Amino acid sequence: YMQGPLTPSPGIHPTYPYKVVLLGSTSVGKSSLAYRYVRNDFKESLPTVGCSFFTQTLHMEVATVKLEIWDTAGQEKYHSVCHLYYRGAHAALLVYDITNKETLNRAKLWLRDLEKEFLPDEIVIALVGNKVDLAAEREVTTEEGEEFARTRGLLFMETSAKSNHQVNDIFMAIAQELLQREQKARAPSPHGRSAVSLGESRVRTGCCQP
Amino acid sequence: MAADVHKKKGWEVPNGSLTPGDGQHTERSESPTPGLAQGTEPGAGQEGAMFVHTRSYEDLTSPEDGAAVARSPEERCGEPGEPTTMEQISKDFSELSTQLTGMALDLEEEMRQSKEGKLEPSPQTTRRDSVLSGKEEEDVTMDAWRMHRKHVFVLSEAGKPVYSRYGSEEALSSTMGVMMALVSFLEAEKNAIRSIHADGYKVVFVRRSPLVLVAVARTRQSEQEIAHELLYIYYQILSLLTWTQLNHIFQQKQNYDLRRLLAGSERITDNLLDLMAHDPSFLMGAVRCLPLAASVRDAVSSSLQQAKAKSLVFSILLSGNQLVSLVRKKDQFLHPIDLHLLFNLISSSSSFREGEAWTPICLPKFNSSGFFHAHISYLEQEMDLCLLLVSTDREDFFTVSDCKRRFQERLRRRGVHHALQEALRTPFYSVAQVGIPDLRHFIYKSKSSGLFTSPEIEAPYVREEEKERLLGLYQYLHSRAHNSSRPLKNIYFTGPRENLLAWVTSAFELYICYSPLGTKAGAISAVNKLMKWIRKEEDRLFILTPQTY
Ligand SMILES: Nc1nc2c(ncn2[C@@H]2O[C@H](COP(=O)(O)OP(=O)(O)OP(=O)(O)O)[C@@H](O)[C@H]2O)c(=O)[nH]1
Ligand SMILES: [Mg+2]
Secondary structure (H helix, E strand, O other): OOOOOOEOOOOOOOEEEEEEEEEOOOOOOHHHHHHHHHHOOOOOOOOOOOEEEEEEEEEOOOOEEEEEEEEEOOOHHHHHHHHHHHOOOOEEEEEEEOOOHHHHHHHHHHHHHHHHHOOHHHOEEEEEEEOOOOHHHOOOOHHHHHHHHHHHOOEEEEOEOOOOEOHHHHHHHHHHHHHHHHHHHHOOOOOOOOOOEOOOOOOOOOOOOO | OHHHHHHHOOOOOOOOOOOOOOOOHHHHOOOOOOOOOOOOOOOOOEOEOOEOOOOOOHHHOOOOOOOHHHOOOOOOEOOOOOOOHHHHHHHHHHHHHHHHOOOOOOHHHHHHHHHHHHOOOOHHHHHHHHHHHHHHHHHOOOHHHHHOOEEEEEEEOOOOEEEEOOOOOOOOHHHHHHHHHHHHHOOOOOOOEEEEEEOOEEEEEEEEOOEEEEEEEOOOOOHHHHHHHHHHHHHHHHHHHOHHHHHHHHHHOOOOOOHHHHOOOHHHHHHHHHHHHHOHHHHHOOEEEOOOOHHHHHHHHHHHHHOOOOOEEEEEEEEOOEEEEEEEOOOOOEOHHHHHHHHHHHHOOHHHHOOEEEEEEOOOOOOOOOOEEEEEEEOOOOOOOEEEEEEOOOOOHHHHHHHHHHHHHHHHHHOOHHHHHHHHHOOOOOHHHHOOOOEEEEEEEEOOOOEEEOOOOOOOOOOHHHHHHHHHHHHHHHHHHOOOOOOOOEEEEEOOOOEEEEEEOOOEEEEEEEOOOOOHHHHHHHHHHHHHHHHHHHHHHOOOOOEEO
């Protein structure tokens, strides 16, 4: 692909830690997505207890991004503690199961919670429709998810943790968007963490991968 | 100090003292037992205990700290005043036990006979029974369902199903209805434990407002033991919700459907019931340690102790359901029940295998009104070594996570990693190591440390049923030894397939199982030999120097 306008300043390669939280109903596949992303594997897992923490380091052109992934439990008894886990997050993945319409509704409720807690430019939010390998059982069309994400300014992707479809991509898209925002935020001030200059985002197309 | 006692051989049993005499009511008085003072028995910690001191069942029926206001002080097993079925049964079992000596009769047979022959059910009991059996015929027709040896139900006081061990709660909702009808008979006292005996099974109720727990059991367990298991289930629910939250919910809405909040936790409860059927830890109310050379354990404990943080209350390293090390905040004691619940939580979820878990957890015996936050992780992918760091501060994840890193680093630097790995390869020892040919298995509990040791269960207890049968025999002896109306210190049981002996003192409990060909005299000398062996091995089998930070 084309070498984008992302040109690292010579000699400076900063590391940015970002907190990313996975939210969504129980058994939509949050842990499976995290596991696929971090270990590139899929195995039957049991519901998460409380929250699981993973890290993944991405060496991008202009910076090293350290994703601190908080995989929350979707079970109702943990809802009361969930705000604990998303507090201070830089990004959130709202995961639903494309074979279960109700889980999309639940994701919308999570969005409402996030919007109460964060200003729009404080957090990158992605809507993720998981389990696309189960096409025959689909209850939520791609268009429906896409349209909702568009109206609310969310990143959107359909994934399968099982067949490894677009899992890397969605995390990468988030990392790119975070870096881009970092740059924008720093633009007015030359005394930021770095002097990295980032150009246009290629994130929203949902298909980029460096 | 402990070594002195060893030399004095103060624990040797005078010949013949192990047989329960007929009607020895004097046994109930706290006469000084031949043997060890508490705190000097094998396995007793040299620098104090790690656990809250427990007294087998008694503390299970006593009110909890956080819940004291709602608890009736009258609370006890059976109905006060009138002779209940339970007390009756207990009495009969007492008599039975003396007859058991030297008799080659299957225990189950015994129990059946005792029920058919000696127990006159009160008219009230009969009425209750008929309610149950009538409905059971109607509503639950699947034979398989009825075949299960123990059914466990949890329902709210409003009669809403909360948990059922087998089958969906919906399918059994009519059974639940019957349960509720039964519960209303038992209305009067909150938090009471009652039971009903019908042909071949016992129905035991434990009421812990706002929940009612019911077991229908065909096992040979006593009511106390079944109630004890039900209370574990109750505590398991509290560990997820806290007592405060549970009560708040039902105060807000009496007919709240708790299944919503507990959804996904059924397997944790299932696992607990399975564990209780196999693991003597629950019966003994004690914790088993991974056999480990004292030098290695001390190094592990020191590493754990040094990796402390302000918010940490307990640092626990475990392998399977065995304790490797436990470090606690000064003056804070863990209750064995709380540790058992943690063991169960970890063994029932594979999700801890990946990443680092950070989860709210209530330790109901420690404090039933609030959550701790626990950091749970495995040290290495292939190693069955799970680290649990219990913190008071839910915001403290990164500090606590760093404690883990520091702990691992220290382990490496002390060079005990390899020794630990080796120990994990043989997490159990064989009874053959003791060198007593007729000895098949034993359980030894040090009362002051709250720790017990037990070899691997080996032939002839190979099949699951056989293992369960052995545990059933221990359960029987245990219930006899702790019978509230007539506890026995020594029980000698002769069966067709094995002989057993129980010896309970103020310092320890010992249960041994040996060949049916072994004589009583042989058993007594085996006990002496075994106690010597345990003393010799105690620093490997127990945690003698628990640490604090
Ligand atoms: N077919 C298919 N199954 C999936 C996929 N992702 C997850 N699953 C399955 O869905 C179930 C739940 O997956 P988890 O990853 O545990 O779900 P979760 O969202 O983490 O659930 P909680 O931890 O309870 O919140 C498991 O049986 C997974 O194997 C997928 O992409 N395709
Ligand atoms: Mg999960």
